[in-house]
Amino acid sequence: MNLRVILVLLLIVPFFAQAQKEPIKGMNECKLVHDKKTNREYFKDLEYEAELPDGFNVLEFVKANFRLPKKKYNPKEKISFAYIVEKDGVVSFLKLLTLTTDKEIEDEAKRITGLMPKWLAARCGKDYVASMHDISFSVDWMHETLSR
Numbered sequence: 001m002n003l004r005v006i007l008v009l010l011l012i013v014p015f016f017a018q019a020q021k022e023p024i025k026g027m028n029e030c031k032l033v034h035d036k037k038t039n040r041e042y043f044k045d046l047e048y049e050a051e052l053p054d055g056f057n058v059l060e061f062v063k064a065n066f067r068l069p070k071k072k073y074n075p076k077e078k079i080s081f082a083y084i085v086e087k088d089g090v091v092s093f094l095k096l097l098t099l100t101t102d103k104e105i106e107d108e109a110k111r112i113t114g115l116m117p118k119w120l121a122a123r124c125g126k127d128y129v130a131s132m133h134d135i136s137f138s139v140d141w142m143h144e145t146l147s148r
Contacts, residue, residue: 030124033132038095042084042130048123050085050131056117058135066112068139069104075140081109083135087128089118097134 030043052058080097093110096102122131 030129035094035132040084040094042094042132043122043124044132046122046124046129046131050089050122050133051120053117053119058116059137061116062112062135062137063141065115067108069102069108071102071104073139075138077139078136079105079109079139080134080136081106081113082132083109083113083116084130084132085119085121086130087121089121091116091119094132097136 029045030047031045032041033044034041078098082094082097084092084094086092091113093106093113096106096109098105121128123129
């Protein structure tokens with residue numbers, strides 16, 4: 001190779017390599033959230049959201065696996081809970097989001113999140129980070145599911 005070409009490449013390549021490391025404006029603005037109730041941390045406003053495994057549908061999974069306790073519930077009552085997809089993709093329960101505190105529902109939500117397969121974790125830049133997600137459904141939806 002010609003000496004000029006080598007010199008030009010030596011000058012240009014580091015410039016492009018450096019330019020690629022700079023974040024795109026508006027990206028990498030992930031925000032760390034501290035949940036005071038649970039003392040857990042997770043990120044929001046992510047560059048890349050956590051992704052479900054191929055073919056996995058959270059609602060269908062809950063429909064097939066959630067065991068409604070044998071109490072009498074108002075059919076219109078909503079069951080909502082939050083879970084975290086950890087930076088290694090493991091899913092863990094965070095907290096109930098419903099207004100009423102029901103230990104049996106909370107225990108079932110913990111059980112169901114523990115059964116979920118690993119996800120592809122969210123990313124902030126090149127780093128995998130924990131992210132929060134939630135699910136909400138009504139008691140009558142569960143009864144409809146159970147009666148099938």
